[in-house]
Amino acid sequence: MIDRQLVRYLANLSRLSLSEEEIPAYERQLSDILTLMEKLAEIDVSDVPETAQVLDVENVLRPDEPRPSSPRQEILANAPETRDGQFAVPKVIG
DSSP states (O other), X not given: OXXXXXXXXXXXXXXXXXXXXXXXXXXXXXXXXXHHHHHHHTSOOTTSOTTOOSSOOOOOSOOOOOOOOOOHHXXXXXXXXXXXXXXXXXOOOO
16 A cells, blocks of 8 residues: 555655655554554444534633733833833844
8 A cells, every 4th residue: 555655755745854764664654544544434423423522621711801910111121122111122024
């Protein structure tokens, strides 16, 4: 199913540089993955809803609540450089 030529092709697409010694290992690994995928494809999941979850999903985050922030001068005191009451950063785009 997976041969040296296909491994080289996939490596090229992935921009991977494989040595000749690595190719047989990738042949086996890719073949094993495809075999597993074929076994998974044989499982009947027609009665399983498409959105089924293994666990009950619930929001574990706290609700957003407005709070006062730190004073601007206290925050800007941590910056190496400020300008007009804001952080000064180097220009990124020419």
